[in-house]
Every structure is written in C-alpha cells, then in structure tokens.
Amino acid sequence: MIKTQYFSQKRRGLSFTGKACRLLLAGVTALAGMANLSSCSQYDLDERTPDNWGASIYSYLVDNGNYTNFSKIIDDLGYRSVLDKTGSKTLFAADDDAFKRFYANNKWGVHSYADLTVAQKRMLLFGAMINNSYQLNYLCNTEGNVKGVAMRRLSALSPYDSVPKLTPDEMPDNKYWRHLKTQPYVYCFKDLTYTPMIHFMENFLVNNKITNEDYDFLYNHTTNRQAGQASVNGLQVVEEDIRCSNGFIDRTEEVMTPLDNMAEIIKGKPQMSQWNSLLERFCAPDSSEEASIKLGLNWPTEKAYQKRFFSEWSQGGKSYNASADGSVIDPAELLSFDPGWNQFYSGTNTTPDVELQRNMGLMLVPTNEALEEYWNNGEGKVLSERYGTWDKVPNNVVAELINNNMQKYLISCVPSKFPTMLNKSNDPMNISESDVDSVFLGNNGAIYMTNKVFAPTSFVSVMFPVIVFNDNYKILWSIINSGRYDALLNSLTSTYSLFVPSSKAVLQYVDPCSYAKSELEMLRFHWNNATKEPYASVHKYDPATGVVGDSIGVKSGTWSLNRRLEFLLKDHIVVGDVTDGHTYYRTMGNSIIRVNNPGKGKDGMTVEGTYQMNDNGKKIPVTNVYNQQNGHTYIIDEEPILGTRQSVKDIIDATPEFEEFGRLLEASGIIENNYKEKTCGDNYINAFNSYQYTVYVPTNESIRQLISSGQLIDPDVYEQMKESGADVTADSTRLVNFVKYHIQDNALIIGASNSSSNYETAMIDDATKGFARLNVTADDNNITIQDKQGNVRHVLKTDKNLYNRFAREYIYPGKDAKDASNIETNSSAVVHLIDGPLLFWNKQGAHAKKRARRH
Incomplete structure (x- = not known):
C-alpha cells in the first residue's frame, strides 16, 4: 500500500499546519x-x-x-x-x-x-x-x-491533502521511472488536480x-x-x-x-493486474516546481512529481506527449485520454468546469483470465503468434487495444444504451450486461471489469498490417492518424483495397509540385524519431535515366508535406475489391490504377498508377497480401502509386487522331494556366473541379464534317474574326458548348466496373439551367454514349493509344507553377476517341454555314 503523508514541515519557513494551510484554504475558497x-x-x-x-x-x-x-x-x-x-x-x-x-x-x-x-x-x-x-x-x-445535466462536482479535497511517498517497488515498471528507482522514495501525487x-x-x-x-x-x-x-x-x-x-x-x-481515479482503481485490483501492466507502459513521473516548493523541497535538486499518462487529452485540455527529457512520444503511442486525470472532461462546448460536471469517462478492462483467453485462443492469437509475450508487443499495438476500450462519455454507455455503444472505429461495441463482471466508479470515470476482451476493429481490418508492422509503414500511418482516416479504413460495413508503400517505396516519390518545373524532383520520405513526424529530402530526378541526384533540400512540417501525403494516401485506397475481375479502378483520390494478375497475390500481382502507365512504364510488384475482414491490404516495396504528369491537352496534342478536337479545345478558351487566383501545372481545363472526368474526342473527320456543314465554326476563322473585331458571340457559345458537352463527370473506363446512367456534362442547358446529360453504358469491353438528339456513339478500340488515355491536372497555391511548393487540388480524366460527335442541338446555324463556305 502506498503511504500517504500530511506535511507539517518547517523547512524554508513552510508549515502545513500553519501559514501554508491557511494559504491552501484560501485557494480552495477562491475555487468556489x-x-x-x-x-x-x-x-x-x-x-x-x-x-x-x-x-x-x-x-x-x-x-x-x-x-x-x-x-x-x-x-x-x-x-x-x-x-x-x-x-x-x-x-x-x-x-x-x-x-x-x-x-x-x-x-x-x-x-x-x-x-x-x-x-x-x-x-x-x-x-x-x-x-x-x-x-x-x-x-x-x-x-x-x-x-438536470450535472453528475460531478469538485470537492474541497486538494491534492496536497494526501501526498503519497512512492517507493521503488511501487513505481511503474517502465523506462520513464527508472531514474527514480535509485532513491528510497519520492513524493508523487496520483494527480495534481482537485478530486x-x-x-x-x-x-x-x-x-x-x-x-x-x-x-x-x-x-x-x-x-x-x-x-x-x-x-x-x-x-x-x-x-x-x-x-x-x-x-x-x-x-x-x-x-x-474520496473516490480514486480510473488509473488508480485499475492499479488497485489484482484481478486486472495484467491490463494495468499494459496501461502503465504509458505513464511517467512529471515533476512540478510549484508542488516541490509547496512541500518544502529544495527545487530543482529535490523534486515532487505527479503520475501522468501520455495521451491525446490530458490536464488543461491538452495532449501530454513529451517525456521529462523532452523526447516527443510517437502519436501512435498516445492513449485517447489520461485515465489518471481527476478533473478529466471530454466536451468542449462550454467551459471546462461545466464539461467536468456533465459527464465522465469509462474504461472496459478485462480480467486477467479474459486477457489470457484472448491471447491464447481468441482474436489475440495473431499477436501471440507474432510476438510470443505481451512484453514484446509494441506500444503502438497496445495503445490501439487500450484505446478501443476507452469511452469519453459514461452516460452513453449504460446498459440501456449498449445497443448504440460504438468502439473507436464507430463500429458497434456489441457489449452486453453479461460481459461485465463488476463496475467500479471513480472520480473521473467508471471501470467495467469484463470477462472478455473487446478487440479493436483495426486488428481485423485493412489497417492491421499498418499497425502491427508500424515501423515499416510509419509514413502512411502518420497521415492516416493525423487525418483520422483510420475510422474510414476500419469500417466493417465497406470493402477496401489498401495499397501500403513501405519505408523503402516512399523513397521514390516523384513530387507533383515539380511537374511544371524544368527538372523533376523526387522526395524521399523519412521518419524523424526526435519529432515523431515525417520529413522529406529533396533530390533532382531525371526520368529518362532514372538517376536521382544528391539532396538539395529538406521539407518538413505539416504545411509542406501534409497535402502531398494526403494525396498519396488517397491514391492508395480503392473503395471496393480489386480482385473482382476488372482491370481498372478509381481510387479515393479520384485517380486511376491498373491491377494485373490479382489472383497471384505476392507471386505475380502488380499495380500501376497513371504515372507508371504513362511516364515510367513500370509495374509495381505486390510483395505481400493480407486478407482482412473488410478487404485486402497489399504491400508494395519498389515505389508508390503516382499520378501522371500528362494533362488532357498534353495527350490530345501528342495524338494525331485527336487533332481537330484539340483545335476546338484551344479555341474554346477553357484551357487556363491560372485558375481562380491559383496557378495550374500545365494547361488546366477550367471545367474540372477536383473530381474525375471523361473526355470524349470525336474523330477528326466527323469534326471536319460539322465545320464544313456550318454547325461549328472553324477555329482558324473564329480567331481571325475575333482579331478583326467581328461579333463572334453566337459562334463562341456554340463552340464552347460543343467542347463542354464532350466533358463528362465520372471517369468511365473500359475494363473498369460496369456502369449505366445519365451523366452530367460540363455544358449548361439553357432550358433547364442545369448541366446537360449524356446516357452512357460502360462495361469491360465497350462504352456507348447517347446524346440529346438520340445519336449513339461508341468508343473506338482499333488502337490502344486512342482509348483509356489517362490525364491528371494540378492546381498549386501561388502565381507561378514553377515556384509550386504545395498542392492545392487536382483532377483526373480519361480520354477516349469516339466514332462521331455528341450533339445537343438539332438546328444548323445558317450564319455559321456561310462563314464555313467562305473559308
């Protein structure tokens, strides 16, 4: 039992039975x-x-x-x-x-x-x-x-009313306490807040x-x-x-x-000792100058401490994430909240005082027997087989387990509300009264001592390899954690295909911010063990030779990297199953990937992003596959999935069969290098808006027929008329609308999932004031399009270079893409050649006919 002491010390003029006691009482009165x-x-x-x-x-x-x-x-x-x-x-x-x-x-x-x-x-x-x-x-x-909203209130009990003397055998067994174990005892508060x-x-x-x-x-x-x-x-x-x-x-x-806090309750119950040993990995002695002086100690050579837990939410409504020597704790190794914080509160809608009064926390803590059963025969057996003993399970994995059993709002977790009680991943907790052996109420929350372990969804979801093998996937994990994508990837109501680039693969990230520069740059992502954050070294990169130069700089901090990492993550997530028999899939980042030989797994499966398809021609091997409850996790080691450098205009300009549509696109004015006070990487289509699109390109001959018949103005004539000052309003409107009618929301790909719907185009229908639509059916082999006039067009597959051509267009903050240091947004597109134009109108323009004949 930890000994407590009431102080009546005369050192340095301090007496807790005299003057200091009156000061403490004055502080208590002020608190009222x-x-x-x-x-x-x-x-x-x-x-x-x-x-x-x-x-x-x-x-x-x-x-x-x-x-x-x-x-x-x-x-x-x-x-x-x-x-x-x-x-x-x-x-x-x-x-x-x-x-x-x-x-x-x-x-x-x-x-x-x-x-x-x-x-x-x-x-x-x-x-x-x-x-x-x-x-x-x-x-x-x-x-x-x-x-009727309060359930707690601060008592007059000051932390100084009972100060434990902690002996070495009573100290937690982790590295943060080791330096104190050479002393016969230290003064260590259970918590330095009121009870x-x-x-x-x-x-x-x-x-x-x-x-x-x-x-x-x-x-x-x-x-x-x-x-x-x-x-x-x-x-x-x-x-x-x-x-x-x-x-x-x-x-x-x-x-x-007085009631103990949750941490002390767990520590004091022998039947929860194994869970306590896991929990106390995350606690540390936190020295207090104020407390040391109040106790009459000779600060800083003599120190008083309080026991705190590394957590996202601790005293003062802040995280506690650094040890006494200033070392930053890995975010993966933080508890959801500090279970030893007497004045724990969870809400932020009002003042901390009111939020404290309205609620308190809850921890589900399995008995030793339940934890042993989980480890040896239950879902924890996968951990047992990998690590052998709990002592060898990494802190980030233990934190994931503990956090799944922490709830911030007790009033939402009583038996009548068990059916709606959710775990960390917002999945049903599936708890019943029979799962709870005993309840212990503390001053900051309740302990439900359970006869089973409530394992986190992440141990059965596509997140599992990222957590268990965290050291090799820290870059991807960091953005999953900071962006709270874990809730998405842990959802068991959806199916995911998660491609995970290893620490080796993220050394090969071709920076999209360099796509508009004269030389490409490669970012090599690393993990900073001191700050527990990613950073990247910057290198010149020659895609023709594959040579990567020496480092020319370093990028770090959330502003420089988070947007890139977020795009990187989204380009590696497919909502769906990439083993469903198709070839192409859209990612969460609205990019396109191509999956080859998915049935072969690590023995022959490959994946390509549009950069791999268009720019470097590499197929990325899948080196391992994890079959999880909500999908599959695919490990890639050679390089990450990347988006192409090529814009729609790049593809059209490089393809002779797209020439006539390219002339119309240029004349339409919807190509920009600056967009909404931002800069564009290369000829951005201003009809795009952070989504994925299909661009249908009619054959050169069919467009020439429209021009010769007067239904469209020849772009060269149009430019001459503009230069001469002629009124080109009607011709301009028709030309722009024609181009926009060939740009459709949703990237439809031959070889992707089957689809049949009325899709919006970029053209506004003056009659409805809404976007004009196309009726499109796409499957593994064909795409057919029906326009407003009932014309049915088909994607031409005579040449693989004329369909399923993939583009990506970027917008950067700032005024010059050559100075781009971050990504504002991007859009993806697929370009197809079709056998005829898509027509929204049904009447020819007589004035356009005459101009075409004169030309």
Whole structure:
C-alpha cells in the first residue's frame, strides 16, 4: 500500500499546519467562486445569514450529539473557525452510527478514531465538502441554471491533502521511472488536480435517459434505486438539505471516502493486474516546481512529481506527449485520454468546469483470465503468434487495444444504451450486461471489469498490417492518424483495397509540385524519431535515366508535406475489391490504377498508377497480401502509386487522331494556366473541379464534317474574326458548348466496373439551367454514349493509344507553377476517341454555314 503523508514541515519557513494551510484554504475558497451556479443565490452566505436558517454547520454537528467523529475531525484540522462562521459550504456528513460501521470494515484498515492519520482526516472532511452551498437537487444543475445535466462536482479535497511517498517497488515498471528507482522514495501525487465527487439525482437520470436499472448496474446491483433517491459517491443521502447559517448538511447512510481515479482503481485490483501492466507502459513521473516548493523541497535538486499518462487529452485540455527529457512520444503511442486525470472532461462546448460536471469517462478492462483467453485462443492469437509475450508487443499495438476500450462519455454507455455503444472505429461495441463482471466508479470515470476482451476493429481490418508492422509503414500511418482516416479504413460495413508503400517505396516519390518545373524532383520520405513526424529530402530526378541526384533540400512540417501525403494516401485506397475481375479502378483520390494478375497475390500481382502507365512504364510488384475482414491490404516495396504528369491537352496534342478536337479545345478558351487566383501545372481545363472526368474526342473527320456543314465554326476563322473585331458571340457559345458537352463527370473506363446512367456534362442547358446529360453504358469491353438528339456513339478500340488515355491536372497555391511548393487540388480524366460527335442541338446555324463556305 502506498503511504500517504500530511506535511507539517518547517523547512524554508513552510508549515502545513500553519501559514501554508491557511494559504491552501484560501485557494480552495477562491475555487468556489468558479462555480457560480444555482445554489441559494438569494443569499450571500459569506456576508449575512438568512433570518430563518439555523445554527452554523459546526454548531449543528456538535449540538446534534451524534456527529462526534465528524466534529472532532473538524477540530483536529483547525477548521472550526471556518465551519462555525458565515460562509458557503455543502457538507455530506456521516453520523456516529455510520462511523461505527466504518471502523468495523474499511479499505484503510483503521478500527477507531485514534487510528486515523491527519491525511485520512483531511480526506474524510474535504472529500465530503463542496466549497459552495447547494440544496441537494440543485447539484445536477450547471452554470446558468441549466437543469438536470450535472453528475460531478469538485470537492474541497486538494491534492496536497494526501501526498503519497512512492517507493521503488511501487513505481511503474517502465523506462520513464527508472531514474527514480535509485532513491528510497519520492513524493508523487496520483494527480495534481482537485478530486471530484459524483452524484446521481433524479433530474439528471431522467434528463439523460438513465434508468433505475442502469443505476443499479453501476452499483453492481447492490442497490434497488427508487424514483427520487439521491446518492453521492455511491452513498444514499438519508437526510437532505439540513439548513445551516453557512450552508447545507446532507446526512449520508455511510462514511464518505474520496473516490480514486480510473488509473488508480485499475492499479488497485489484482484481478486486472495484467491490463494495468499494459496501461502503465504509458505513464511517467512529471515533476512540478510549484508542488516541490509547496512541500518544502529544495527545487530543482529535490523534486515532487505527479503520475501522468501520455495521451491525446490530458490536464488543461491538452495532449501530454513529451517525456521529462523532452523526447516527443510517437502519436501512435498516445492513449485517447489520461485515465489518471481527476478533473478529466471530454466536451468542449462550454467551459471546462461545466464539461467536468456533465459527464465522465469509462474504461472496459478485462480480467486477467479474459486477457489470457484472448491471447491464447481468441482474436489475440495473431499477436501471440507474432510476438510470443505481451512484453514484446509494441506500444503502438497496445495503445490501439487500450484505446478501443476507452469511452469519453459514461452516460452513453449504460446498459440501456449498449445497443448504440460504438468502439473507436464507430463500429458497434456489441457489449452486453453479461460481459461485465463488476463496475467500479471513480472520480473521473467508471471501470467495467469484463470477462472478455473487446478487440479493436483495426486488428481485423485493412489497417492491421499498418499497425502491427508500424515501423515499416510509419509514413502512411502518420497521415492516416493525423487525418483520422483510420475510422474510414476500419469500417466493417465497406470493402477496401489498401495499397501500403513501405519505408523503402516512399523513397521514390516523384513530387507533383515539380511537374511544371524544368527538372523533376523526387522526395524521399523519412521518419524523424526526435519529432515523431515525417520529413522529406529533396533530390533532382531525371526520368529518362532514372538517376536521382544528391539532396538539395529538406521539407518538413505539416504545411509542406501534409497535402502531398494526403494525396498519396488517397491514391492508395480503392473503395471496393480489386480482385473482382476488372482491370481498372478509381481510387479515393479520384485517380486511376491498373491491377494485373490479382489472383497471384505476392507471386505475380502488380499495380500501376497513371504515372507508371504513362511516364515510367513500370509495374509495381505486390510483395505481400493480407486478407482482412473488410478487404485486402497489399504491400508494395519498389515505389508508390503516382499520378501522371500528362494533362488532357498534353495527350490530345501528342495524338494525331485527336487533332481537330484539340483545335476546338484551344479555341474554346477553357484551357487556363491560372485558375481562380491559383496557378495550374500545365494547361488546366477550367471545367474540372477536383473530381474525375471523361473526355470524349470525336474523330477528326466527323469534326471536319460539322465545320464544313456550318454547325461549328472553324477555329482558324473564329480567331481571325475575333482579331478583326467581328461579333463572334453566337459562334463562341456554340463552340464552347460543343467542347463542354464532350466533358463528362465520372471517369468511365473500359475494363473498369460496369456502369449505366445519365451523366452530367460540363455544358449548361439553357432550358433547364442545369448541366446537360449524356446516357452512357460502360462495361469491360465497350462504352456507348447517347446524346440529346438520340445519336449513339461508341468508343473506338482499333488502337490502344486512342482509348483509356489517362490525364491528371494540378492546381498549386501561388502565381507561378514553377515556384509550386504545395498542392492545392487536382483532377483526373480519361480520354477516349469516339466514332462521331455528341450533339445537343438539332438546328444548323445558317450564319455559321456561310462563314464555313467562305473559308
């Protein structure tokens, strides 16, 4: 048992029985002003006493004659002057009969008043006191008299009221505590925040739809709650709202002791010791200058500490992610929240004080037997087979397991709400009352001790290899984690094909920001073990020879890299199954990939992005395949999947069969190098908007026929007329609309999934003011298109260079693409040659005919 001590030290002029005690009490009193809630607001009990109210709290206890234990505690602690005068206090007091039962059976092992230490007396008094006066039913109201929403309130118990002396054998067994184990003991607070008490009032339970059966469950069915009953720290209030001149007394059925926080509850239960050993991997001693000085220590050579847990959410509503020596903790090794933080709160809608009052956390903790069963025979067997012992399981994997069993809102996790209780991945937790052996309520949350392990979805999803083999996939994991894509990839209601570039593959990232520059650049991504962030060295790259030059710079930080990494990740995710018999697939990043020999897996399966298809001609081998519950994870080692450098105009300009459409495209004015105050990589089609598109290119002959028949103006004539100042409005509108009618939303590819629908084009229909549509059917072998006039066109497959041509167009921040340092957005497109034009109109323009004949 950890020893606690009440200090009365004279070192450096400090006395916790004198001046320092009064300072602490002043701080406690000041804290009361933070509440400002609905209590007895018509009275200022610090200034005057209501005429119809009784004696002071202290006088009532003495005069009653059955509170001798409580009144003696007040005397011994020198607190009579406070509780015998005006003030604002709420005291939950136990009478002498309750103390008799307490001495007969308590967790402290005391058998009489004489056995109580000073620290224990302070816990009994201040842990049962609130520094404001409240009628009992008002405890569930918060600031602004918001009714029925509060379940916790800070007690008057300061962390300095009980300071444990921690000996080496009591210290957690991890590297962060090792340097302290050479000392005989250290002063180490369980937490340096005040201790809340929990209370369940009728209005709160009704307002939050918590049933009496839920309440009885929380107290292990040792209660039989009836409507209207109130409890504080699990004790029934048997006599409420005893009015005193300086506040209220509420008599509890038993002696109230302060509740431990969740971490201390787990540590103190032998049947949860194995889980505690996993949990305490993430705790560290955090030194406090203020606490050290208050304890009279010679800072900084002598230090006092508090026990904290590395977590995303800790004291002050901030992450705790650095060790004492300044080392940054890997984000993968952070708990969701600090289970040792007494004043834990989860919401951010109001003030921290109010959020604390409204809720508390929950941890599902399996018994040792349940954890052993999971490890040896359950879903954890895959971990057992890989690592052999729990000691060898990496912290990031353990954190994933623990975090799946942490819930930030207890009121959403009572039995009546079990059907809607979700895990970390927003999948059903599938918990039932029979899974919970016992419940332990703490000051910051509840512990459900379970007879089974609730494994994270990530252990059965496509995320599993990224987590278990994290060291080799940290770059991809970092953007999954920071962008919260884990919730998506862990979803068991969808199917995913996740391609994971290894730490070797991400050394070969051709930077899209260099696509408009005279020389390409390659980024080689690395993991910074000091900052726990990715960075990239920058190299000149010659795609013709494949030569990568020496480093010419380094990029780091979220602004420089996160957009690139996000595009990288999305280009490696296919929503669907790439083994379904097709060849081409759209990624989450709206790019296209080609998958070859998927049935061969690591023995012959390859994948190509549009850069591989168009630019370097490489097929990336798949080196391993993991068959998971929601899809497949494919490991690639040679290089990442990349998007092409080629724009739609690049492809059209390089293909003679696309020449006439290229002239129309150029004349239409929809090609830009600057777009919405941003810069474009190379001839950006301004009808594109961060999506994927199909561009249908009619044959040269069919376009010449339209021009010769006067249905379209010849682009050369159009440019001459513009230069001469002629009115070309009608011709311009028709030309632009013709081009836009051939640009369709959704990239339809021969060899991709079958599709049949009315797709929007980039052209606006003046009649409907909406986008004109095409009726298109696509399958593995053909694409047919029907236009507004009923003409049916087909993609021509006589030459593989005339269909399924893939383009990608980028927009960068700034004014010059040659200076691009980040990606704003991008669009992808597929280009097909079709056997005739798509016509929206049904009348020929006579003026266009004449101009065409004159030309």
